[in-house]
Amino acid sequence: MANLYPEKLITIITTSMLEERLVRVFHERGTSGYTIVPARGAGSRGEQTGMDFDANILVKVVLPADRMDPVLGDLKRLIGQGHHLTIYVGDVAVIRPEKFTKPFGA
Amino acid sequence: MANLYPEKLITIITTSMLEERLVRVFHERGTSGYTIVPARGAGSRGEQTGMDFDANILVKVVLPADRMDPVLGDLKRLIGQGHHLTIYVGDVAVIRPEKFTKPFGA
Amino acid sequence: MANLYPEKLITIITTSMLEERLVRVFHERGTSGYTIVPARGAGSRGEQTGMDFDANILVKVVLPADRMDPVLGDLKRLIGQGHHLTIYVGDVAVIRPEKFTKPFGA
Amino acid sequence: MLSNLMIPAVLFFGLGVVARLIKSDLKFPPDLAKALSIYLLMAIGLHGGVELAKADMGAAVNAIVWALILGFGMPILGYWLLIVTRRVGPLDAAAIAAHYGSVSAGTFLTALAFLDTQGVAYETYPLIMLAVMESPAIVIGLLLAAQARQKIKRNAQGDGSGDAGTGGGDGRMRLGALLHEAFTNGSVVILVGSMIIGAVSLPGAMEKLKPFIDDIFMGVLCLFLFEMGMEAARRLGDFKRVGALLAGYGILMPLIGGTIGALIGHSALGFGVGGTTLVAVLAASASYIAVPPAMRLAVPEANPSLYLTLSLGITFPFNVVVGIPLYHWMAGLLAAA
Amino acid sequence: MLSNLMIPAVLFFGLGVVARLIKSDLKFPPDLAKALSIYLLMAIGLHGGVELAKADMGAAVNAIVWALILGFGMPILGYWLLIVTRRVGPLDAAAIAAHYGSVSAGTFLTALAFLDTQGVAYETYPLIMLAVMESPAIVIGLLLAAQARQKIKRNAQGDGSGDAGTGGGDGRMRLGALLHEAFTNGSVVILVGSMIIGAVSLPGAMEKLKPFIDDIFMGVLCLFLFEMGMEAARRLGDFKRVGALLAGYGILMPLIGGTIGALIGHSALGFGVGGTTLVAVLAASASYIAVPPAMRLAVPEANPSLYLTLSLGITFPFNVVVGIPLYHWMAGLLAAA
């Protein structure tokens, strides 16, 4: 049977305009990577306007549990500045935990 | 450390033709939002035909555990009518649980 | 209340060039389906080049826990051959477990 | 007749088929195909509108009436054929038959290119018929499905199409919604809208549109048929899944439709060889744009790969390669008779 | 004046609106709209560049100065109007007002089509003004937002726009970043770049581009306005959410802007009827391409559906249908006076 190791998965849903800032957060917090998927939806401001710049992104980051809090802290700060982010966290398991400790772009 | 609160995450994979009906379900059941991602795949009917109208969507809804059953009930009803839906539910945790109790578009 | 049955959800993030091979794996291992979402991101090789052929896909497969290991074994083999795959596994629950036992395309 | 195959548009269709058969990795961006068909519908609509502004009212109404007859009639005939030969369940039969009431714009445009290359003149009324025929097919498809569901209920358990048929019809598309869908679907809106714009615009302004809607038209059509060739060939592979008898249906229907259409074009509408060919093409071709999504919603129990294989994988290539010159030849016979 | 409505470009705009109102499922692929606007900006830039190579330096500088005055002035005026009438909070007011400093390229192009159809000649300087006006609007929007935030702070709790206003300004766009955004946004780069290329290219080489940038231009514009009509109509539905008074603002602003623009075009710039009409259009129209994303980042607290409804759902259709012929008529009056 495959050995599996626990990690955390943060999912963020927000406007595509924030992509650059999120990547900066991941970079500064040393996550091993991130994945972005184009999305649309509805939330506290009703349905999206559908204009080009009003697209959503769904962002996924897998990282060790002990590295989660700094990332969540930065995300909270963005929310404090008036940006809209929908965030949830889940438990996942991986085959090679060492893959998720080396910062990307380093 | 960040305080996290438990929520449920329903994921639905189905034809894009059903998008409007799903949104109606979420609206009627008062979820705080939903997110849609374009997708493709294969399932009980084999691979998708690849035609425009035969695209899939992957839909995500975060909601409190006690609001899950009415949504699942409506989805089952769609399945009963002959529509194809792949549905799974998972546990997630969020920072601001109050965000997921206000109905969108209200 | 809805009766829910446990399943496993494997998520794979990799280059779109591997799509065909992944589908072959799912087919050979008799999963009941799979879902693919276009994605982009950064990982051990830094950010993606952004060229057409360098797109990522995010692949989701729901399957019974006892069928997971053969699939993970095949995926490990691809990694051994030099391909880059980010893989994580999670627990989900479904309404109709029998749906996830019939191989697709059969 | 072979000279049909020397038209670039048809050759590009063939290139698309070949690209698929040799398993080339060539792919058109999905949005390109949509953009091309928006352009083609707009161009053909504007062009038609200019002509129709000069047309005779009575003849136009006559053409519309016959378009409705074809649009309702072909699916009923097609449904009956499928039920009699018993190859598919009633719900699949309803969904498949609906496609033959509507029209394939790609086939129609290829026919125009064919006539142009042969130097054959044609009436423009078939253009209105094209716009009219999208809608009745969808309506009749729904009605056939409703009656299929009753038939299944009567037979206690039904004979199999899909794992459905249990729930009440409430979740399925209601008639009102479907009628709405039938008359407001995108293709109809572009086609009818462009026709009206073409008819009411100032001639000077229309002149400025000529390079866009006329001059580059043929090239865009080539690109479109290139992509359609790939789509058609993708479905050819499903041939075995569909079965030879059902595949035969995909050739029989256009032959029947083409003959009926030619007769109507010649006798009932009094068109020349060109116009008669076009009416035959309208009757012979099966929609793969407007009808499939409507059937997906209205008859979710039916298997989409069945109706797509037939309309796109069999009937469409048959019409492009064999049908069009054949109907042209029929039209010639009728004119000479 | 009614003849404006008989231009295909305007008619296609109307068709787009109708398609939405009847709830057609017609959708343009999102990338198509982007591709069309890249083409239009490129074509108009090249065309303008060729003309400007022959232009007078002093007149060009004069036009640029007035463009800057309009670009900074209209938002300040618009902000003041909103604050005085107290319909929205200061941050929403800042974001909305910024849109009126910039220009809607779609409106400008429709005006060109209108003048062409009427056979009215026009100066090409307004084209440089179009390129210049994108940037100041974004800058002034940021400054207004900064001052709105101070105002909110002063009033202790603020009066409501959004759930924000708490965090320090550090996360919001800093001035440097915004200035960069203002001068490097995509539309400005295509427009200014194409102008320069048009001005410096060898005439023989430009000649080869004519079929692409001139001949098919009008057709592409029709397609673009078709899609913009659908976008505009989508927002019409939000009318009630915005409220009648705010909606009135979406008509008042272009009337004020158009009048000011016409006066500047005629008196300060000394243009003829055509050029004066175009300056009025520049002042009267509101951006819906460059400014919204900038405001989204710079003023995240503001509600995007407010400023999009106003600029795209109200001001844009008003200008296309009523505004352009009206400004043309004003320009005629001024010229005759």
Place this chain on the structure above:
Amino acid sequence: MLSNLMIPAVLFFGLGVVARLIKSDLKFPPDLAKALSIYLLMAIGLHGGVELAKADMGAAVNAIVWALILGFGMPILGYWLLIVTRRVGPLDAAAIAAHYGSVSAGTFLTALAFLDTQGVAYETYPLIMLAVMESPAIVIGLLLAAQARQKIKRNAQGDGSGDAGTGGGDGRMRLGALLHEAFTNGSVVILVGSMIIGAVSLPGAMEKLKPFIDDIFMGVLCLFLFEMGMEAARRLGDFKRVGALLAGYGILMPLIGGTIGALIGHSALGFGVGGTTLVAVLAASASYIAVPPAMRLAVPEANPSLYLTLSLGITFPFNVVVGIPLYHWMAGLLAAA
């Protein structure tokens, strides 16, 4: 030579580079780039086909033989150079070298625009060579990689490229699959298919395609090079990652290739100045369309950012700005000699 820079196509390439350097937010929809390149390949293929229908069989075969020699020879030469200078591991070397056997269609089209503007006539055989050269490069890339893997095995642990080299070769692309890929890749299918269609179509029908494939060609090329300029500039930033010595390779290879190509074009093929220039461009340019995805699958251990930076970020701009006029000048020297 400077006049090269006054061609709109080249200027738009420059505009794309500038847009990136000033960090503009301008982005082309990804599908637009794909659509443009489908169009360009189709147009150039059709155009070539018409010409080739009149061409001499012996000369065509001769051109194909030399295309194969270039396609196999350049990668072998390039691989050897990389191994000798020891800047990258053998697997990266194999993947990089393969790119120089194939051709950049963008560079080739820019060369055509250059010759057209200069009024220089050219032979059409280089067009067949363009189509032929996509395939051998992919095949030789695979063979070089296979030999690189053996070399790594011999050296016990290998010298570093990637974290791979362990698994058996079974999962990598087998020769059969790769040969298939080499001969059926999308670009080859469009190019060869359009050529055949251009050659066999009725002249009257081809005439109808002229506005689409000829008249608007130059404008579409401008748009395409605009986008390619942005792509190239994106990769310029990776320059430092690649290192100066490797970057020098990206300039050395086209110089060597251009010289060899010019000699072959003049002496072996007996072309005039135009045709010789084109053969030099074929030899000097590196593919960034067909080869990268093939290498991604065939040599997953190699780092894509290395070969993309070289082919797209260094060799491509070098050829467009410096190389083409240089090879033209060489061709002139040879012709005069």
